[in-house]
Ligand SMILES: *[C@@H]1O[C@H](CO)[C@@H](O)[C@H](O)[C@H]1NC(C)=O
Ligand SMILES: *[C@@H]1O[C@H](CO)[C@@H](O)[C@H](O)[C@H]1NC(C)=O
Ligand SMILES: *[C@@H]1O[C@H](CO)[C@@H](O)[C@H](O)[C@H]1NC(C)=O
Ligand SMILES: *[C@@H]1O[C@H](CO)[C@@H](O)[C@H](O)[C@H]1NC(C)=O
């Protein structure tokens with residue numbers, strides 16, 4: 179048992195000792211190429227990085243030699259975009275970051291923050307797609323975001339925003355498409371204002387109105403959406419007929435006779451108060467009810483004047499001090 183463990187350990191040691199005599203693939207430097215690309219390098223072998231077109235090396239080292247330990251020396255090369263607008267300022271801003279993290283971050287990780295830029299996104303669609311930077315400046319670094327726009331009336335299909343990713347590409351690029359909606363249909367108990375029967379372009383709107391005494395609820399406008407559908411249309415809410423033939427009620431703060439003043443009923447959303455009687459205290463109190471799309475429910479306490487034996491209408495009785 180022991181001997182087996184020893185054999186395995188010895189084998190592992192030999193293996194690592196052997197492995198130390200070559201270097202594995204050198205670290206990748208963003209926007210740089212290496213002159214000799216292999217999977218293993220001999221000790222003493224030298225490689226050289228070259229920044230890709232459009233990028234310039236910082237003052238870090240470009241040549242590295244495979245060390246007897248089987249490791250490459252710490253890579254200090256950065257390839258920075260040539261178009262860097264204010265390199266001095268930029269370096270200054272980021273140097274603090276390197277100073278405080280140099281010891282803990284692997285080289286590639288902080289080099290990403292410094293060197294990754296995304297090229298301007300391809301805008302091949304005849305200039306209909308444009309974008310703007312969220313932050314000022316013309317160069318997009320890692321994590322920077324841009325916002326796209328399409329020339330009206332084209333609709334932007336896809337993600338409106340894109341983020342510069344660690345590998346120097348944009349997270350997504352939308353497209354601009356012509357979208358039309360069919361001639362809009364009308365709404366119940368209402369109509370389209372000034373509507374011409376035609377197809378509509380993306381983002382065009384139509385507006386609606388209701389027939390007399392109907393109340394429009396929801397958005398007044400409907401918009402032709404990217405899907406080619408109309409956005410939610412409003413609805414027309416029905417007025418309420420008064421559910422009693424004769425009664426005195428409170429409406430807009432005044433006593434009104436249902437049979438003469440409120441013949442047409444009340445509108446959706448409006449409130450009337452009915453008078454209810456407290457027999458023990460011979461007083462009256464009011465109970466408000468609201469018209470909801472043609473429905474108006476009488477309060478349970480209310481006994482209308484149609485009931486024959488009424489001597490005193492509750493609306494003429496003294497108001498109760500308070501009622502339960
Ligand atoms: C951005 O680029 C435009 C055109 O290439 C140039 O006119 C402008 O000065 C640049 N702005 C900055 C902040 O570099
Ligand atoms: C759009 O892209 C941003 C990155 O720029 C991402 O955070 C967001 O989740 C994306 N939105 C959708 C709807 O995919
Ligand atoms: C860049 O990175 C993103 C996210 O990790 C990945 O989806 C995309 O395929 C990569 N693009 C290239 C060209 O490597
Ligand atoms: C859609 O139209 C409104 C005006 O009705 C405008 O404010 C908005 O920017 C337009 N949106 C697009 C994506 O064109």
Ligand SMILES: *[C@@H]1O[C@H](CO)[C@@H](O)[C@H](O)[C@H]1NC(C)=O
Nearest residue numbers: 360403404405406407408409
């Ligand atoms: C748009 O309308 C089509 C039918 O014309 C329907 O299948 C689709 O679900 C609608 N899309 C949305 C977002 O309402």
Ligand SMILES: *[C@@H]1O[C@H](CO)[C@@H](O)[C@H](O)[C@H]1NC(C)=O
Nearest residue numbers: 415469470471472473474475
């Ligand atoms: C109106 O009342 C009827 C009958 O009680 C009911 O079916 C309907 O849902 C009500 N409508 C509203 C908008 O409350």
